[in-house]
Amino acid sequence: MNENQSSHNQINYWRILILATVLVIAFTVFVGRLFILQFLQADEWVAKAQDNNTEVFNLPALRGIIYDRNDTILARNIASHNITLTFADLPDDPGAVQEIFRELSVLIDLPVNQSELSTENPYVPCISDHGISQIALYGETASPFRPVQVKCDVDEEIAMIVMEKSSDWPGIGTEIQAIRDYPTGSLTSSIVGFLGPIPALQEEFYREQGFLSNRDKVGYAGVELQFQELLSGINGQRVAEVDVAGQVIRPDIEEPRPPQDGYSMRLTLDTRLQQAAEQILTDELAEWNAFFGEIKYNRGVVIAIDPQTGEVLAMISYPNYDNSRMSRFIPAYYYNQLANDPTKPLLNHAVGDVLPAGSVFKLATAVGALNEGVVTPDQVITTPPKIEVTEKYYANDPGNAREFVDWNEAGFGQLDFVHGLANSSNVYFYKLGGGYRDEVPEGGLGICRLGTYAAALGYGDAPGVGLPDEEDGLIPDPTWKRINHAESWSSGDTYIASVGQGYVLSTPIQVLISAAIIANDGKYMQPTLLREFLDAEGDLVDLWIDQD
Numbered sequence: 001m002n003e004n005q006s007s008h009n010q011i012n013y014w015r016i017l018i019l020a021t022v023l024v025i026a027f028t029v030f031v032g033r034l035f036i037l038q039f040l041q042a043d044e045w046v047a048k049a050q051d052n053n054t055e056v057f058n059l060p061a062l063r064g065i066i067y068d069r070n071d072t073i074l075a076r077n078i079a080s081h082n083i084t085l086t087f088a089d090l091p092d093d094p095g096a097v098q099e100i101f102r103e104l105s106v107l108i109d110l111p112v113n114q115s116e117l118s119t120e121n122p123y124v125p126c127i128s129d130h131g132i133s134q135i136a137l138y139g140e141t142a143s144p145f146r147p148v149q150v151k152c153d154v155d156e157e158i159a160m161i162v163m164e165k166s167s168d169w170p171g172i173g174t175e176i177q178a179i180r181d182y183p184t185g186s187l188t189s190s191i192v193g194f195l196g197p198i199p200a201l202q203e204e205f206y207r208e209q210g211f212l213s214n215r216d217k218v219g220y221a222g223v224e225l226q227f228q229e230l231l232s233g234i235n236g237q238r239v240a241e242v243d244v245a246g247q248v249i250r251p252d253i254e255e256p257r258p259p260q261d262g263y264s265m266r267l268t269l270d271t272r273l274q275q276a277a278e279q280i281l282t283d284e285l286a287e288w289n290a291f292f293g294e295i296k297y298n299r300g301v302v303i304a305i306d307p308q309t310g311e312v313l314a315m316i317s318y319p320n321y322d323n324s325r326m327s328r329f330i331p332a333y334y335y336n337q338l339a340n341d342p343t344k345p346l347l348n349h350a351v352g353d354v355l356p357a358g359s360v361f362k363l364a365t366a367v368g369a370l371n372e373g374v375v376t377p378d379q380v381i382t383t384p385p386k387i388e389v390t391e392k393y394y395a396n397d398p399g400n401a402r403e404f405v406d407w408n409e410a411g412f413g414q415l416d417f418v419h420g421l422a423n424s425s426n427v428y429f430y431k432l433g434g435g436y437r438d439e440v441p442e443g444g445l446g447i448c449r450l451g452t453y454a455a456a457l458g459y460g461d462a463p464g465v466g467l468p469d470e471e472d473g474l475i476p477d478p479t480w481k482r483i484n485h486a487e488s489w490s491s492g493d494t495y496i497a498s499v500g501q502g503y504v505l506s507t508p509i510q511v512l513i514s515a516a517i518i519a520n521d522g523k524y525m526q527p528t529l530l531r532e533f534l535d536a537e538g539d540l541v542d543l544w545i546d547q548d
Helices: 013-040 042-052 094-108 132-142 156-164 200-208 222-226 228-232 271-292 332-339 358-371 417-423 426-434 447-456 478-485 491-498 508-519
Strands: 054-059 073-085 148-154 172-181 195-197 217-219 236-242 248-250 264-267 300-305 312-318 381-383 386-391 400-405 413-415 530-534
Touching: 073 132, 073 156, 094 132, 094 148, 094 156, 132 148, 148 156, 148 172, 156 172, 217 222, 217 228, 222 228, 228 264, 271 300, 271 312, 300 508, 358 417, 358 426, 358 447, 358 508, 381 426, 386 426, 386 491, 400 426, 400 491, 413 417, 417 426, 426 491, 447 491
Parallel strands: none
Antiparallel strands: 054 236, 073 148, 073 172, 195 217, 236 248, 264 530, 300 312, 381 413, 386 400
């Protein structure tokens, strides 16, 4: 060794200090992170680990059955047979798999290869148009141990053949799924309605209630929609332990929650009367169209109600649609055809068609005028073919002359109250509603009092019969006209409203209610389609239902 060379360590002390400091900091960080994971965040990471090896299986509830008053079934659940494929159970030999696919293709009439999977064309159970191989690929990537539906609602005979070939076709199986069935079809479709897939905009709402978007269906119309919450029931669930591939290791690691089937309901309808009413309406329309030699009338409504109870015994809305065609899925072409039809077959015209009330509204004018002393039963009023009045918009308005004509071009002459009502004379009710010189002084009944009596007879507010498409109609008044038309109310408006024209609007069921109230000595019994609810055992259930 060179005598000039130093024998001690040439590494500077400050470098050792820096290295030691770095090591201490790194060690402190690792220990701190370990402390956070093991102690402070232990519960959170344990929960995440459990989520990774557990899966919640949603158990569907059976939807309630809908009956008429005589227990005729209007909506029920029937078994649908589906063909399924479990990728993990398929043979390891690709040639054997293709042989199974070819044999299955012939049986169920579905190509082995068709329409490749993509983000624009994803697999949707029972709806998408993929081939068997593409569905198998989806099963492999999504969950190889979970069956996926290859074809839905096949004949029972085909399902039995698949079951018999289970040993020869490993991985191919069957399942039974409940679907909705409407035995009475178009006869009651405007009342019962139909089901459809959960709308995208409501997916979060229904998911919070325990529904599965790609499996469960919800009401789209009629009582199926109006009483969706009660008919649908509550889905159950099972929690199982699974491995990374989705295979169930332990089936029940928590107490299963069984599904609660929906309530069944009995309507007030009498299907036999419904059928007779439909036949009468269609025959009547056909006769009038034959008389005119063209399709002049293509819409109509028939409603029968018990005025003492408010029970709706029959409700025909024509034209209608066949809800039995929507029991398994809603054909796009059929739905678009209905939606674009100018006669609006998807609308229940009995409760949702808003039209001028017409001469039946004269009952409101008559009741109001008689009750308010505007006219007496024996008072005789002259009813010429037309009258001329000065239409005014405010108190000191000089006004303009305006004619109001009767439907009878010859007029009716002298009429008392009973004969004015029996002949439905426009001029008679013009004078009662708006007044006329010395015969009916002081402006007659007037629009405000007329509106009060119209409301008492069921106009101006949806009656709450139990259907989702009910409309309010309209009882106009000066405030309404000022807001909506930026005009003052005129005396001529009162004359026109007195005979159910002008701004007065109503639904057919409101017209019926007005007559039912009078027939029932002034007592208003709310019209209803709901008779009672039943539980899964068929026993009556006492539920408070708000149908509005």
